[in-house]
Structures are given as structure tokens and as C-alpha cells.
Amino acid sequence: MIRQETANLNGGKRAELSTRRIHGSSEMADAIRRHAWEGTALGAIQDWSAELVVAVNLMLGSKLISCLIWGPERVLLYNDLYKHLLGTKPASMGEPFLDVWDEIRDQAAGIIGEPWKTGEANIFERVPFRILLNGELVERICTLSNNPVWGDTPEGPRILGLYQSIIDYTDAELVERKLRESEAQLSAIYDSGAVAAALIDAKTFRYLRVNSKLAEMLNQSIETVTGTSVFDLAADVKALRNQLESVARGEALIGVSAEGELANSPGVHRHWHSNYVPVRSEDGEVTGIAAASIETTQQKKAEAALIQNEKLAAVGRLAASIAHEINNPLESVTNLLYLAKTTEEKSEIAEYLDTAEIELRRASAITSQTLRFYKQSTNPVAMTGEALFKSVLSVYQGRLMNSNVAVQERMRAQKTVEVFDGEIRQVLNNLVGNAIDALLPNGGRLLLRSREGTDWSSGDKGVIFTVADTGSGMPSHVLEKVFEPFYTTKGLGGTGLGLWLSKEIMDRHRGRIRVRSSQTPGSSGTVFAVFLPFEAATR
Known part of the structure; x- marks a missing residue:
């Protein structure tokens, strides 16, 4: 009975002494105070050396992952932050350090071995470890520093233990790896x-x-x-x-x-x-x-080649009409010259020659108009809607004469537009030519209009040209593709570049080209509307 009371008294004193020697209220501070150190190489807390007590309290108060590796047996003590490296390992407090880290025993021994031998601190930057964490081998990437703790012994100063601090860079390193991988992929x-x-x-x-x-x-x-x-x-x-x-x-x-x-x-x-x-x-x-x-240099060159080809194709399509227009006055000249040769009356000869001169001027006017039509201006010029339409119609007079096509003109635009006239003539020629094709062979009405107006999508003011026909109209699937290159409904007779080129020209003039078409019996036909700002040419 007396012995039991004495044991309880001594146990209470030891617990009180442990509480006084080990500071703090952290989980590991309590665990160290409660641990049965008497059964370890370190002995009871009240018997610990001052160096060990100081080192333990320093470790427990550290804001870094920290541990102590103490004595010849390399006994492990650690703070709360160290626990996340241990996971669900069996109780590690007070166990030999290398036994705790048996899965990396050789690597761990190499890290702590040198300071024990030389007494000099060392540091290992971002070392990868494959440790057993919660039953699985996982990679942790840590920076470790090992600092020897010296103490006086009867044999002189000796290394009593190592104070190890750890920074776990695993999450940051994994993020950096992913960033590097992503950057490499992006690169x-x-x-x-x-x-x-x-x-x-x-x-x-x-x-x-x-x-x-x-x-x-x-x-x-x-x-x-x-x-x-x-x-x-x-x-x-x-x-x-x-x-x-x-x-x-x-x-x-x-x-x-x-x-x-x-x-x-x-x-x-x-x-x-x-x-x-x-x-x-x-x-x-x-x-x-x-x-x-x-x-897009090569693309632009290819487009320029297509544009040139379309111009040549347009010239070819008009060649027959122009030949017909020129042939009529030339036949008249031939006949008049024959009459002049076969008559002896000077007054009649003079009259025949005057008439022949008029017919030659007519042929010259036709050729001049054709050259003007296809000659590209280097500078923009001011043109009225009426002048542009008339220059186009002059080329088609012969074709229209016997075609049963009635041309109805209404020119209300008074202001001029600044344009590259050769290009705009090309657009109107393409629209008028298509309209005439749509009206043949049965005939119908060709409506040409010009008026001043506004492009409400941009707010620009300018002239609106309208080319309409009362032909059979176009189905919706054709309407969707009329401005695509190489799309044609004329078979071998068409290049499929006319309307595409027309849209390109309008884009360069900051203009717009729109189309509506109907196949409804009694009101069929197609309407093209071209908008040109007053100062359309910007090149």
C-alpha cells in the first residue's frame, strides 16, 4: 500500500516534470509528454539532457516540417507538420529513424550520414522520394536541411543528434511539371x-x-x-x-x-x-x-490571274456582238465605195464618200468605246450612274436590237461617284449580260435604275444601281452560291468568275452587291442592287 502510494506520487512528479520540460499544447507535444520513454534508449523525460530538451522544444515550435534524430540509435521525434509525411504508418514516435523510413532506407541513410560523420550541416534541394503513404508508394519532392546538435560529454564535445527541417514542394513541383509540359506542348x-x-x-x-x-x-x-x-x-x-x-x-x-x-x-x-x-x-x-x-501573297497573285482570265473571257463573250456592230458600218462603207467608183457625177461621189465617212466614224466610236470599257484607270474618276450604264449598253446594242428585250431606264442619281470606272463598268457589264442571258430567247424587260441612297449597315451615302430582269428567276440553292468562284449555271459557256469578281470589286470600292430572285409564275425575275459610296475608290 505504501509502495503503491509512493509509486503514484513519483509518477505524478514525473508527469509534472515532463509537463514543465516539454512546452506547448500541440498534438505532438502532448504525445511526447505521454510517451513511455523509459522503455527507449532516450530514457525518461526528466533524465533527458538539456540539449535534447532545448532541441525538442525548438522543433515543436517550428513553423516548418521538423524532426529530431537523436542518439546512437537514431531515435525519431517530430512535430505536428511532420505527420502528413507519415500518413498511416504505425506509431513512429521514439522508433529508429531508418526503421520508420524502411522503404527509402538507403536514400535516408545517405542524407543523414554525412552530418553525423563531419559535424557539418547539409542541404538537399528538391529531392524526389518514393515513400509509403497511406498504404501506397507515392512521390514526394522535398528540400531537407540537416543540422548537427553538439553537446559536452565526458569524452568531450560530441554530436548528440540531428535537427532536420523539411519543405515539401510536391504540389508546387507537380504544378510546375504540368506547366512545363503544357508549355512544351504549346511550344x-x-x-x-x-x-x-x-x-x-x-x-x-x-x-x-x-x-x-x-x-x-x-x-x-x-x-x-x-x-x-x-x-x-x-x-x-x-x-x-x-x-x-x-x-x-x-x-x-x-x-x-x-x-x-x-x-x-x-x-x-x-x-x-x-x-x-x-x-x-x-x-x-x-x-x-x-x-x-x-x-496571302500567292493567293492574291492567283486572284489577280483569275481576274485577268475573267476579263479575257468577258472580251471573248462580247467579241461576236462587237464584230456584228462593226461589220454593219463596214458593209455600208464597202457598198458606198463601190457606188462612188461606178458613178461619174461628182456630187453623188461626194455624197457617197461623206456617208462612208460617217459609217467609219461609227465603227471608230464602237472600237473606242470597247477600249475604254476594258482599259483600267490608274486613278479614280467621277462618273454619273447614267454615263456608266450608257457605256455598258453601247456594247450590247446589236444584241438587244433583235432580241425582243425591252430596255427601261430610269436615271435619278445626279451626283457623281469617285470610282475606278473600268472596274465598275465590268461589274455592270456582267450584271447586264447575265440579265440579257436570262431573258433569251423569249424576251422580256431589262430594267436599269440609278438613284441616290444610303447603305444603312455602314451609314455611307452614295448611288444605288439596279439591274433587274423579268426572266425565270433563280432557285434558292443557286442564290446561295452565286458569289462563289467557279460556280456557274451556263455549263461550258461560263467561267463561274463573273459575280465572284464583281463582289471582289465592290469590296475594294467599299460597296455592296445584293441579289433577290423569284420563280413565282407571273412575277418571276432577278434583281441585283449595287451600292457605291460617293467616294468609293480608296486605293
Whole structure:
């Protein structure tokens, strides 16, 4: 009885002493105080050396993942943060360090071995470990520092233990790996794509990053282009500066075009089609410009070739009409000259020759009109709607004469439009020619109108030209494709380029071309409306 009371008293004193020596209210502080240290190599807490007590309290108060590896047996003590590395491992407090980390025993021994031998601290940066965590081997990536704890012994100063601090970078490293992988994938896409891509500084307009396609397009190396001003390489691409300055102010530009010469390829006119998007910082400031471009020079050349082919095809289609128009006055001249040769009356000869001269002037007028029709102006000219329509109708007079087609004109537009007249004649010629084709062989009405009006989609004011026919009309599936290149309903007699080219010309003049058609019996026909701003020509 007395012995039991004495044991309880001594146990209480030991618990009280443990509480006084081990500070803090953390889970591991309580676990260390409760642990049966008497059965370990460290012995009871009241018998611990001052160095061990100080080290334990320092470890428990640390804001880092920390542990102590103490004594020759390498006994493990640790703080609350260390627990997440242990997971569901069996009780590890007070166990030999290498037994706790048996799955990485050799790696762990290598990390702590050197400080025990040399007494010098070491550090291992972002070391990958394959540890047993909650029953599974998982990778943890940690930075560890090992600091020897020295103490005085009868044999002199000795290393009593190691204080180990750990920073777990696993989550950050995995995020960084994914970012690196994503960046590598994006770089591969960025560099292997057919689009020339770049990141441009929004203030200096210098290339911050370019892909190989852009460097190839500029005929420079990536290293040379990076850091160079866009305008040093493309000073003669006039629209480029305004486009980039607009994006630097926060406006995205999609599907814009530019043309000009590059500094290292003078004399070579080139075309580009680009998208520009502002890149913003966290506070919303535009810091960069993401650019994606494709060169359309070859496409433009191909389009120019198609346009030229269509012009030649149009000339071919009109050749018969023009030949007929010229043939009539020439036949009259032949007959008049024969009569002049066979008569002896000077007055009659003079009359025959005067008439022949008039017929020759008529032939000359027809040829001059035809040349004027297809000659491309280098500068825009002011034209009235009536003048444009009359120049087109003059080419078709012979064809219309015996076609049973009634032409009805109403010219109300008084103001002139600034246009490249050869191109606009080509558009109207194509529409009038198509309308006449639609009316043959049965005939009908061809309506030509001009009036002043407004394009409500843009607010521009200008002249509206109308070409309408009372033919059979077009079905909906044809209407959907009339402006597509190479689409024709005329078989071998058509190129399928006329209306496509007409739309291209109208786009260059900032105009619009629209079509309506009906196949309803009694009200069938097709109407084309062409809008031209008063100052249509911008080139």
C-alpha cells in the first residue's frame, strides 16, 4: 500500500516534470509528454539532457516540417507538420529513424550520414522520394536541411543528434511539371503550325517571342527577330502601325489585311491576313499583343490571274456582238465605195464618200468605246450612274436590237461617284449580260435604275444601281452560291468568275452587291442592287 502510494506520487512528479520540460499544447507535444520513454534508449523525460530538451522544444515550435534524430540509435521525434509525411504508418514516435523510413532506407541513410560523420550541416534541394503513404508508394519532392546538435560529454564535445527541417514542394513541383509540359506542348504547336505567331510588346512594339514560321516569313532567324522592333522589319507595311496601335489601346482586330514590302526584301510587294489580340496584366493593363498571321501573297497573285482570265473571257463573250456592230458600218462603207467608183457625177461621189465617212466614224466610236470599257484607270474618276450604264449598253446594242428585250431606264442619281470606272463598268457589264442571258430567247424587260441612297449597315451615302430582269428567276440553292468562284449555271459557256469578281470589286470600292430572285409564275425575275459610296475608290 505504501509502495503503491509512493509509486503514484513519483509518477505524478514525473508527469509534472515532463509537463514543465516539454512546452506547448500541440498534438505532438502532448504525445511526447505521454510517451513511455523509459522503455527507449532516450530514457525518461526528466533524465533527458538539456540539449535534447532545448532541441525538442525548438522543433515543436517550428513553423516548418521538423524532426529530431537523436542518439546512437537514431531515435525519431517530430512535430505536428511532420505527420502528413507519415500518413498511416504505425506509431513512429521514439522508433529508429531508418526503421520508420524502411522503404527509402538507403536514400535516408545517405542524407543523414554525412552530418553525423563531419559535424557539418547539409542541404538537399528538391529531392524526389518514393515513400509509403497511406498504404501506397507515392512521390514526394522535398528540400531537407540537416543540422548537427553538439553537446559536452565526458569524452568531450560530441554530436548528440540531428535537427532536420523539411519543405515539401510536391504540389508546387507537380504544378510546375504540368506547366512545363503544357508549355512544351504549346511550344510544339506554336512552332509547328502553319501560322506565323508572335508576342509583341505593347509599348515598344518589339518582338518578345516568335515562332519559326514568322522567322521564316521574315527571312530571319528567331534570335535575330526577337527583341527587334516590328517597324524596323516592316516599315513599308503602311497599315501595320495603325493596327498595332489600336490593339495596344485594347481593341482586338480579327481578320485584318496589310500589304507592303519588308526591309530585307525591297521591291517585293507582299500581302498578309492577321489576327491581333491584346494581352492584359492582372490589373487590366495591355502589356502585349498576340499576333497570328498568314501570308496571302500567292493567293492574291492567283486572284489577280483569275481576274485577268475573267476579263479575257468577258472580251471573248462580247467579241461576236462587237464584230456584228462593226461589220454593219463596214458593209455600208464597202457598198458606198463601190457606188462612188461606178458613178461619174461628182456630187453623188461626194455624197457617197461623206456617208462612208460617217459609217467609219461609227465603227471608230464602237472600237473606242470597247477600249475604254476594258482599259483600267490608274486613278479614280467621277462618273454619273447614267454615263456608266450608257457605256455598258453601247456594247450590247446589236444584241438587244433583235432580241425582243425591252430596255427601261430610269436615271435619278445626279451626283457623281469617285470610282475606278473600268472596274465598275465590268461589274455592270456582267450584271447586264447575265440579265440579257436570262431573258433569251423569249424576251422580256431589262430594267436599269440609278438613284441616290444610303447603305444603312455602314451609314455611307452614295448611288444605288439596279439591274433587274423579268426572266425565270433563280432557285434558292443557286442564290446561295452565286458569289462563289467557279460556280456557274451556263455549263461550258461560263467561267463561274463573273459575280465572284464583281463582289471582289465592290469590296475594294467599299460597296455592296445584293441579289433577290423569284420563280413565282407571273412575277418571276432577278434583281441585283449595287451600292457605291460617293467616294468609293480608296486605293
